Amino acid sequence: MKTKFLTLLAFLLLSGAFIANAQKCNYTHEKIDEFSGKVERRILKSHNFYFKFAFYRLGDDFRLESYVNIPGDQAFLIPEGSKLHLKLGDKSVMELTSIKNATPQSFVAANQIFSGFAMTYPITKEQLKKIEEVGIKFVRTYLKDESYYDMDFKKKKIEKTKNYAQCILAD
Template sequence: MKTKFLLLFAFLLFSIPTITNAQKCKYTHEKVDEFSGKVERRIVQKHNFYFTFAFYRLGDEYRLESYVNIPGDQAFLIPEGSKLNLKLGDKSIMELTSVKNATPQSFVSGTQIFSGFAMTYPISKEQLKQIEEVGIKFIRTYLKDESYYDMALKKKKIEKTKTYASCIVKG
C-alpha cells in the first residue's frame, strides 16, 4: 500500500512540470491566415514604457521585434541593417540584424511628446532554442549612429524569455 502511494505521489510530482509548461503559452496575438493556413503567433513582453519586445512566428518564419519610445518628436529613421544585441544567460552574445527601416511614430503621453520605433529582426529556430535554454539577460537596441537603448532583465523576466522562446518554437 505504501509503495503504491509513493509511486502515485512520484508520478504526480513529475507530471506537474509538464502540466505547468503546457499552460504557460499565452499568446498576445494568434490567428490563422485564411489563404495559406499558416498560424501567426506573437508574445509581447513589455518591460517599461520605453521598451517592449516580442517573439513572433508565422509558419516557419521567426522574428524578434523591438519597440522603443524616445522622448521628443524625433525626425530620424533607424535604418535597415541596424543591430540588436542579446546577452544570454550563459554570457554569450547573439547579434540580430533588422530587415526594414523603422520610422518614428509620434504620440503624446501625458504632457510629453514621444516617438515610437518598431524594429524587426529575423531569428533562427536554433537561436530561439538557445534562448529557451539560457534566457535573455540584457538587450541592446541600436538606434542611430552610435546611440542605443539598453535593457537589463531581472531574474523573473529572464525566465519569461525562456518560456516565450519555447512557446514560439513549439507553437
C-alpha cells in the first residue's frame, strides 16, 4: 500500500512539474492561409515605449522584427542591409541583416512627435533553435551613421525569448 502511494505521489509530482514547465504560446497574430495552408504567426512584445521586438513566421520563412521609436520628426531611412546584433545567453553574438528599407512613420504621443521605424531581419531555423536553447540577453539595432538602439534583457526576459523562439518554431 505504501509503495503504491509513493508511486502515485511521485507520478503526481512529476506531472505537476511537467505542466508547470510547459509553456503556453500567446501569439499576437496567428492564422492559416486558406489557399496555401501556410501558418502565419507573430509574437510581438513591447519592452518599453521606445522598443518592441517580434518573432515572425510565415510557413518556413522566419524573421525577427525590431521596432524603434525616436523622438522628433525624423527625415532619414534605415537602409536595407542594416544590422541587428543579438548577444545570446551563452555570450555568443548573432548578426542579422535587414531585407528592406525602414522609413519613418511619424506620430504624436504625450504631446510630442516621434518617428517609428520597423526593421525586418530573416533568421534561420537553426538560429532560432539556438535562441530557444540559450535565449537573447542583449539587442543592438543599428539605425544610421553608426547610431544604434540598445536593449538589455534581464534574466526573466531572457527566459521569455527562449519561449518565443520555441513557439515560433512549433508546427
